[in-house]
Amino acid sequence: MSARSGLTDQGTKANTSYAHGIEYWKWVRGDSGCTCGEVLRTGRRAIAEDVETCLFMAGTHDRDVLLGGGIRAGQTTPLITREGKLVGMISTHWGQPHKPSERELRMLDIIARPTADLIERRRAAETQRLLLNELNHRVKNTLAVVQAMASRTLVRSPDPKEFAKSFGGRVQSLAKIHDLLSAKSWEGADFKDLIHGQISAGGDETRLTATGPAVRLDPQSALHLALVIHELGTNAIKYGALSTPQGRIYIDWRIDYGLRIRWTERGGPRVEPASSPGFGTTLISQSVRGQGGEALMTILPEGIIWDIMVPFAAAQWSASRTAEAKTGQLETGSTNLRDLKGRRILVIEDEPLIGMDIVASLEHAGAEVEGPIATIEEACRVISNSRFDAALVDANLHGRPVGEVAAALVEQGVPFAFATGYDKDGLSEGFRDCPILAKPAGPEQVVEMAGWLIVASASL
Template identity: 40%
Template sequence: MPNSPIRFLLVDDIVENLTALEALLRRDGLEIHTARSAAEALELMLVNDYALAFLDVQMPETDGYELAELMRGAERTRQIPIIFVTAAERNENRRFRGYEVGAVDYIFKPIDPVVLKTKAEVFFRIARQAKELERQRDELRQIARGRDRAIASLRAHSDNSPLALVKCDAGLRVLDWSQGAQRIFGLPARDMLHHRIDDQDWLPPEAVAVLRGWIEAGPDSTARHVAEITARGPDGAVIHCEAYGSVLPDPESAQVTLSVQFLDVTERHQAEQTRQLLVGELNHRIKNTLANVQAITRQTLRRAADLAAFERSFSGRLQALAQAHSILSQVTWSSATIGQVIEGQTRSGALDADHFHRSGPQVWLSPETTLRLSLSLHELGTNAAKYGALSVPGGRVDLDWRVEGETLVVLWRESGGPPVTPPRTQGFGTVLIGGGTGGAEADWRPEGVVWRMTFHDGFTYLPEADLIAAPEGPPTGRAGGIDGFRILLVEDEPIVAMDVSCELEDAGAEVVCVARTLQDAIAAASNARIDVALLDGNLGGAPVDQVADVLARRRIPFCFISGYGREHLPQAFPHVPIVRKPFDPQELLSTVGRIAGPERP
């Protein structure tokens, strides 16, 4: 950005070294940032642009060479010039490795201030010149945009204007009749040229009187004539128009001409009404979603015993909300069935398909009811897995629904679990279940809790399309651990890659490679010794079909980890599982364990 300051980044694990470098480099117009580790440096580079980075070679954990490799692997940091700072002996092998990972120079300790300032001055001037060039480029672009707009406007008027362009003399005799006029009014030019404007009876008398009044007012360079008129099409239909007129003198004949532009606004009025409705609905849904997330965050935090408990609860609720939004996106936010809501919760792991049974008619839910029921089922499934029927191998949950008059009744029955006792306090999950429905009552039976939820609106029941909902496809099953698995992670977002890698490594797996470009991903998929692969939906806009093809040929199991729907992923692999972003750690680990099979690596 032309107006942003010129920044240098200093990376060294010793504070004294950073202080000394900063003192030597300090000057007007330069902003210096410091970092004491590779992770801290990467975080700074995600939010700032740097003209030069000084990297200490010998740092604990991730050294300067490794940090340089990470920088070259990310699009945002690939072009930052790197100067290595080292106290090691001059060694051609080290020097070659530094240049290999992208360094432009070396500075050896003890540092010569003159050498340091001279080299830094080069990059400072280059950055300043680059910003000046960017400023000039932006100015030229602005000029070019203005030129292009003018040319495009002239071309649109002359070649394919949506307006009806009509030119008349002082007696309202037609001198020019554009193709736009022919399209709007259905009258060809041969029938209009050299005839009075009202000969074909396409303009009512009051509209003709308006045009005649403009001519009688005479030419005036500051006058802008505008009127709303009606015209008649060839089929007699009324056409609502906006008319824009200019009265111009003819220097040769000393007569005046009238140029009128007619804009058909009939459809625009209808479109404007539709647009206002859609914008209002969009604003309403966005604000409702943000309000829901805000409420879930606050209430979960308020009732969480510790940060880990908050993370588990909030992540699960956010996943339930995201799953409901995915379902509604697939049906263009019109309506979803109860079966789709249940299947979404089953796929996300909130409901165990092996111990879950459902039945009921085909009922369509409004978007609001879909979101509410998804959150309620997530809470019920989570509670059942922690304390109820799904916490033991022999437990069972039955979900039944029916329509009673104008009310949808949903029953959740647990059985085969540990003895049930009513809770002493009402948690946020219970509040969420009750608030997400028209009403909810819990019967804390010793053999298993029974929830009765009612919805008084937001659903549609069509008896003629009555279907008994049944599970579709094979049950998800439960996966084993992933200890010892060698995993290829294909992900171009560094922070997401770091998060996924941490979850996998905490579970005992080894992330042998993180590929951030399509070329790196293809190479790793072709040659790396791996057990499982996780593929992002695309890498910098490039699809990952080639990577999936290579893995399939090598018979290496893989899954997608993406925010995209199935329609935007490689179409040759419709049965490959998807871990959706934002990802649930438990779903991630379960999916990896399931696709790898029961055999240990």
């Protein structure tokens, strides 16, 4: 906070220079040659009775900016909380050389402490709000993954016992990687630890060989690769190398323009190509593709080989309520919101299981679906090259806000909703009034939202 008093009127040049100074000191460092910089260096109030002769301003560009703006004197009082934390400053400036009186300084001290405490409380409240919003997003996203996992597993497991076994194993896989990430405060996970946590090798560790450099994965990559390794291990136990006592698994990886993983099975039963890929194989491919990578399976008589590459960086919605809020009165009596036959829908989602489940729900309703698309770049390219009746968009892709994607959809006139665990405060700036499909969402909600978007757009 700053104030100016007693400045001489030097016309447009002085006013322009002062405005430049405000922008110049938007961010102040400890080596800045101004009273704010002096406070950062010393932690105490700084006074410049005359800018021209002030020692800590001598020879600095700050001094020239002050004089160019008609400022000849100034003071900065630190805002320090009861815990001794510097949270801000109060600066005052004068147009003539000036020595602040004891009364002026006492008045500044009187307002400094409560101001510092108020700033601290507001920052703490904002931090808590952001943390709760992020926690809410993560929990809902995890629930959406579990829901998608259940529905996709059920489609491929008509036998209840087989469903319980497959679904339970996938939930346990999620639990294991969550434990691994929690132990590291969700800052990342070691790839080798992830492998050993996901594969039991039938209880015999000698049957699994894992070699490669130390690789620390970010949380989202760790979650995706945990599911991939779990599926590879499950398939090996059911049909591959770990289904026989002499079978072995070799996993090696390297960093080469990405994380390159080779999964090799030897000593299992003779492998024959399947007539169609199973859910596990599809999940592996989609999970890797969702990270911008690729997965290639080679089937040999002596065992399968998977070559996987992923980019590596160091290191409630209610349809009626939303419609009413957006359009006032939306007549839908003669329109079946769940009839999407022939409609082209774009799905943008970086969680493979969630994306697969959304696509399946829309296709079951007769829609022609593009996706799931997992990166901002690919999404923008597809939007510019194709036409869609509606789109469902994750609020962020691999940790990046999707404002660019939302803007591209607006430019092309495509109605869309955010499919997310965030509330509106977690959405990209400028798009916080867009409809939200809250995760986890069932097939009926997904289809109804897509239908509402089409109907609402047609009524405008």
